Amino acid sequence: MKVLMLSSSSYADYDYLAYAQDWIQQHLENISEVVFVPFAGVTIDWDEYTQKVQDALPFIKVIGLHSCDSPSTRLQNAQAILVGGGNTFNLLHQLYLQELLPIIKQKIASGTPYIGWSAGSNICGLSIRTTNDMPIIEPKSFDALAVLNAQLNPHYTDQHMEGFHGETRDQRLLEFSTLWPEIPVIGIREGSALLLENNQLRLLGTQKAVLFHGAQKKVIEQDHDLAGFLNNAK
Secondary structure, eight states: OEEEEESSSSOTTTOOOOGGGGHHHHHTTTTEOOOOOOOOTTSSSSHHHHHHHHHHHHTEEEGGGGGOOOOHHHHTTOOOEEEOOSSSHHHHHHHHHOHHHHHHHHHHHHHHEEEEETHHHTOOOOOOOHHHHHHSOOSSBBBBOOOOOOOEEEOOOOOOOOOOOOOHHHHHHHHHHHOTTTTTEEEEEEEEEEOOOOOOTEEESSOOEEEETTTTEEOOOTTTOOOBBBTOOO
């Protein structure tokens, strides 16, 4: 499998997807076109969303899945798959509604390169139950692609605004870990990514990740062995 899971589309003062350009180009080496899944977009038109990604990735042809006469056939023939950010619930709802989730799973399993950011990374976990998004629509199931044997939390931050009295991200993730202590949760900060390639999982970027497992929170360093979070791990 060859899966690049970006925490976010933007980072610091970089333009859209610019901070991850090198990672994306390396991941899509020798590929001339990609199929883009824009379903996480809710307040942005899907044609506009596709064009935004095309403008950000001028070195490759970007085809919006929503514009295809047969999305399932187009996915089956895709050289590579990109899944953008937005609302994870809407993304998963559309994938179930159009019966596309099994096709993406099969494509990933067969080695087709996949790149997701934000919501597109969220669905690489076991389920979307650790997304930051509001449940604006109810998908058929919360179960996702299960590329990893773990939950993901993109855009992870441990910053706490002064005067803010709501739960922090850590508190929210620890709520999940309290109810599901056997399921690990990986939080990836903006500017970083997880790369699954050659049966290895590693953290890209300079930002450290975090792991919530049961009542514990641990820091994941760049050189940390993440193979235990692969679904084929023994």
